[in-house]
Amino acid sequence: MRIAHYVNQFFAGVGGEEEAGTRPELRRETVGPGKRLQALLGEEHEIVATIFCGDDHAAGHPEFAADLVARAQDEGVELVIAGPAFTSGRYGLACARVVTAAAEAGLPALAAMHGDNPGVGEIEGIPVVASGETARTMRDSLDRFAEAVKKVAGGEELTPEDGRVNPVPRRNRVADHSAAQRAVALLLARLGGDEEATEIPLPRFDQVEPAAPVDDPEQIVVALLTEGGFVPVGNPDRLESSRASKWVRYSLEGHDSAAAEEFESVHGGFSTQWANEDPNRILPLDVARELESEGAIGGLHNEYFTTTGNGTTVADARRFGVEWGADLHQASVQAAILTAT
Amino acid sequence: MLLCNLVSIAKRVGAPRIVPTRGIPYPTGDPDLGPDQEHAWRRELLERALHALSTPVTEPTVFEGEREG
Incomplete structure (x- = not known):
């Protein structure tokens, strides 16, 4: 699959905060983290373009995203990916806008960022895969990102097991068995000692280690x-x-x-x-x-x-x-x- | 420790020490009581909270009051 990869001005190698006003740009090559990502993706998928923008420009000009996606489409791109943005708020928001613009243009898309990144909340229905908190976790974050890219490129749904941090959209489909048959099957599973079997998984919460009691x-x-x-x-x-x-x-x-x-x-x-x-x-x-x-x-x-x-x-x-x-x-x-x- | 009315949720999210209260909008009160009785109820809740804080627990534990039905 032909892929466009979005990064911010820092990971594009343009510069730091002083270059946050950088205008949107497309390069027909892998840049920064895209180089390792390409190596992980192998030969089946090719990052044909790196698209990038300064964080401030992206925050102040939401239309940058549709602009970049349109330019990527001119390059024959079939999938748009963005990040990893770690916990960087503006970068995460920019990634959210890019993948949303891609979806609106009819392209599959995927973003990578930490679950606490405010960008996660700006994305609806498009998968977001977890990254670490900072660029120090780049290696692991890219490993997970690459696996997720392969899955999405293959048309598969990304799930929490893949590190997805946002909800999997519920979609209607025709089940193999009637509701009555499935209900009885679940009941039998429960009676058989399977406490986990369900068609509607509830969110899981952390286990909290109780603090030691106070002495006095x-x-x-x-x-x-x-x-x-x-x-x-x-x-x-x-x-x-x-x-x-x-x-x-x-x-x-x-x-x-x-x-x-x-x-x-x-x-x-x-x-x-x-x-x-x-x-x-x-x-x-x-x-x-x-x-x-x-x-x-x-x-x-x-x-x-x-x-x-x-x-x-x-x-x-x-x-x-x-x-x-x-x-x-x-x-x-x-x-x-x-x-x- | 946690003073709350929605004990089942508190247990599900793993709050280790839980003291149940009487209503969502007034965790440390009860408007149905007179002022003195309500104050005594609040005092009982906090004393129970201190008891909970002094008690070793290994999992979500609810500290019910003796005066509760």
């Missing part, structure tokens, strides 16, 4: 955390009411209770009427202060963290968790109480 709560600093969209009245940092892309932190110094005139919930997933009557219903600050003054806990961390856990992606939530853990660890906080709505 009276000796430790405890933090309060919440996903209840819990902010000072007026929401000064504009925390989102759903699909939060960030978390925020606020001081608890001088607060003995979460007063209604000082705090509110902006969570969009439930009625905040009760939370806003008495914000201690979301962040139990009044009782935490009591426990602190009685010595039942060594101390209360002087700030709380919050986000809105409504429609938040697992990737974002994982990132928030890692950042909260690192931050609290740094502050010598030994336990955290997280309220969830």
Whole structure:
């Protein structure tokens, strides 16, 4: 298959941030990571063109993508691939635009980037295969990318087993057996001890290693955390009411209770009427202060963290968790109480 | 540790220490109670949270209260 490979200006060898305004360009050769990719693809598939653009130009001029795809089609390209973009946001977004433009032009397409790259969320129905977080993982990322390219070029659906990070689109097809027969077959499988058999796989979540218990709560600093969209009245940092892309932190110094005139919930997933009557219903600050003054806990961390856990992606939530853990660890906080709505 | 109402989801995503609460919109409250009783309920939840934090667990574990039915 004839392939066009999209990279940004950095991986095209044009330059770094100072060249991020580079205009879209096509070269009839492999460039940068495309060289190794070609070696991995063997002789069956040929990268006949490298298409590239500066990250800033790509971000500010969405039409660059259709332009590049049209130029690639002039070269007889049959498949468009983009990346790996790792966790680089603008590069990931550019890859998303290129593969989307390719699909709109009727070409199969494939992108490679880390699952946390915001570009993943910009791609619908087109496979995205995982890469590492940074270019240090280039070798492994290209190995996986090449395997995925071969599969997509062969007309096969890319699945999570191949490292696909975005959902496999559901497509209607005629099954070999009727629903009744399949249901009985699944029931028999279950009775036979197969707990996994299903036609509708649910998303899998990480296994969380439980932290060791604290020896003595009276000796430790405890933090309060919440996903209840819990902010000072007026929401000064504009925390989102759903699909939060960030978390925020606020001081608890001088607060003995979460007063209604000082705090509110902006969570969009439930009625905040009760939370806003008495914000201690979301962040139990009044009782935490009591426990602190009685010595039942060594101390209360002087700030709380919050986000809105409504429609938040697992990737974002994982990132928030890692950042909260690192931050609290740094502050010598030994336990955290997280309220969830 | 996690204070939440949707215990089944918390267990499924692997939260190690879970204390169940009474409603999604008010994890550490219960508007059906009078102010003093609600405060006592919140206190019980936090004491249970501290108990959970001091208890070794190897898998998602729910810490039910004695006063709960």
